[in-house]
Amino acid sequence: MNVDDAFNRLRSSMVGLYSDREATIIAGYLIEDLLHLPKHSMQALNSLQFDLIEDAGRRLALGEPWQYITGEADFYGLKFYVDQSVLIPRPETEELVDLAMGYIRAKQLSSILDIGTGSGIIPVAIGKKLTFLNQIYAVDISEAALALAERNAHRHSVNVSFQVCDILDENGWLQLPQIEVVISNPPYITRSEQESMHKNVLDYEPHLALFSDTSEQFYDAISRMVVEHQMPGCCVVFEINEHYAHQIVEVITKNGLQNVQVHKDMQGKDRMITAIKP
Structure with a gap:
């Protein structure tokens, strides 16, 4: 799995839960936050990165808000821990x-x-x-x-x-x-x-x-x-x-x-x- 595959995996896990536009934005946030990589890349994932994407996709499919997955949310130009x-x-x-x-x-x-x-x-x-x-x-x-x-x-x-x-x-x-x-x-x-x-x-x-x-x-x-x-x-x-x-x-x-x-x-x-x- 490369970064582009991971991006598409995350997007598909949100079908029916978010609009296409929202799912695209959220998938991009998750790629950047979890992998610390550009959201569009052919770079292959290592085993740890693969597990992070699989876990995130599973949780998204169950309806868990993406901010709980990253453990952070933006507010007033600042990042805050959330759970x-x-x-x-x-x-x-x-x-x-x-x-x-x-x-x-x-x-x-x-x-x-x-x-x-x-x-x-x-x-x-x-x-x-x-x-x-x-x-x-x-x-x-x-x-x-x-x-x-x-x-x-x-x-x-x-x-x-x-x-x-x-x-x-x-x-x-x-x-x-x-x-x-x-x-x-x-x-x-x-x-x-x-x-x-x-x-x-x-x-x-x-x-x-x-x-x-x-x-x-x-x-x-x-x-x-x-x-x-x-x-x-x-x-x-x-x-x-x-x-x-x-x-x-x-x-x-x-x-x-x-x-x-x-x-x-x-x-x-x-x-x-x-x-x-x-």
């Missing part, structure tokens, strides 16, 4: 980072808290860009996710304080630091939406990080925590389910947040919310 304890970063979350950084820069703030940090992409990406931040905190309910997030922070030389926290448990709120900006991309897919989701997401990505019991569950808890325990003027920046902006605005407003604004993503969908604790 099945964390979600694969989505492009729209880069817009959340942009929105948060714009606010931080405009107000010259110095402290942030990311709730439900997963692999740590949000605090690490922000900390890498905004080097003037002196307090970066991140929490998650999953110890496995936090261990991976710590590796990502170390990889990019960003000083982040990580902490295990179940944000739905009010008893843990007092342990959270007082900061100026709370950022969160919490689980926001409702159980009723599960049937329409792609197999590779449902079978491989952690349901704990995907699904909430109701569309407002985490926004309700986080907004109450901010109102009850954070400093006046604290800004909240949420990523949201595009279908439930109205319900989320209603809940966080009822809980006492003000200056609530819904922001659209590049696709024109309601994707983010900002609000302030008075």
Whole structure:
């Protein structure tokens, strides 16, 4: 088997799972990442390279996301370690980072808290860009996710304080630091939406990080925590389910947040919310 054969082997393993264009792009990524070779070549594979391609093809055919196969994903121009304890970063979350950084820069703030940090992409990406931040905190309910997030922070030389926290448990709120900006991309897919989701997401990505019991569950808890325990003027920046902006605005407003604004993503969908604790 040569590199061209390996490329075609990987592409064929994704038939029915991805479009031809997507399969071509993914196969190219895998060739370059696993073999460290140009994706089109007649160079023969050695036995180790052959085994890597065969393993990758088998896993792709079962629907496993290619980022879990390489163990890395791209986000905000950086590479992050990923595994099945964390979600694969989505492009729209880069817009959340942009929105948060714009606010931080405009107000010259110095402290942030990311709730439900997963692999740590949000605090690490922000900390890498905004080097003037002196307090970066991140929490998650999953110890496995936090261990991976710590590796990502170390990889990019960003000083982040990580902490295990179940944000739905009010008893843990007092342990959270007082900061100026709370950022969160919490689980926001409702159980009723599960049937329409792609197999590779449902079978491989952690349901704990995907699904909430109701569309407002985490926004309700986080907004109450901010109102009850954070400093006046604290800004909240949420990523949201595009279908439930109205319900989320209603809940966080009822809980006492003000200056609530819904922001659209590049696709024109309601994707983010900002609000302030008075």
